[in-house]
Amino acid sequence: MIDSWQSSRTFCGLCTKVAQDGGPQIGIDRFRTNLHIDGCKAFEEDEMKALVLGTTSSLRLPLVKPCSRCTVPGVDQQTGQRNKQTGGVLTDILRRIRTAAVLQPKAMLHKSFFSEARRQQDVYFGQNALCEFKGVESFEITVGDVAVVEL
Numbered sequence: 001m002i003d004s005w006q007s008s009r010t011f012c013g014l015c016t017k018v019a020q021d022g023g024p025q026i027g028i029d030r031f032r033t034n035l036h037i038d039g040c041k042a043f044e045e046d047e048m049k050a051l052v053l054g055t056t057s058s059l060r061l062p063l064v065k066p067c068s069r070c071t072v073p074g075v076d077q078q079t080g081q082r083n084k085q086t087g088g089v090l091t092d093i094l095r096r097i098r099t100a101a102v103l104q105p106k107a108m109l110h111k112s113f114f115s116e117a118r119r120q121q122d123v124y125f126g127q128n129a130l131c132e133f134k135g136v137e138s139f140e141i142t143v144g145d146v147a148v149v150e151l
Contacts, residue, residue: 004067005035006045006126013042014093014125023089030073030090033126035061037147045127047109050150059139060132061147066103066110066124069094073125094123 011028018026028036037051051061073094074087082088096102100122104114113119133139 004031004033004126004128005037005061006031006033006067007040007042008036008038009040009042010045010125011036014090017093017097018090021089021093023093024076024085024087026073026087026090027077030075030077030087031069031126032072035129035141040149046103046107048127048149048151049109051129051147052150053141053145053147054134054139057135057139058133059136059141060134061129062132063127063129065113065128067126067128068119069098069123069125091123094125095121098123098125100124 011031015026018024037045040048045063046066048063050063053059053061071082071091074091075082076087082091100114100116100119103124104111107114114124131139
């Protein structure tokens with residue numbers, strides 16, 4: 001299983017919002033994602049069904065659900081501190097723009113997931129994926145690989 005992935009534009013958009021609100025410069029490593037993709041709009045991954053890499057032998061990554069986030073991305077990795085200056089702004093922004101309650105009205109693919117009462121205040125950023133192999137038992141993903149999006 002790929003724990004989580006997100007698009008580069010999604011991350012860049014979040015960084016801009018954090019800077020505008022007086023927060024710190026943040027690195028992609030704060031989110032501990034396994035895979036980063038380019039070539040799509042910010043948050044477009046929210047409505048993707050899967051990514052496919054390879055042709056004859058391939059790896060299909062069904063995007064099974066949005067990735068819920070704890071407050072760890074708001075912790076400064078160098079100091080272990082969490083406050084407004086080191087990451088509280090990041091957490092506050094995610095709570096404003098990425099809770100299930102905020103996402104549910106516009107969601108198509110995950111509308112019922114976001115509609116569950118127990119998820120309303122959870123923050124979502126990125127997607128969780130499974131690995132389905134076709135014609136191989138393993139598949140190596142490298143920087144620059146091209147993926148086909150299933151909508």
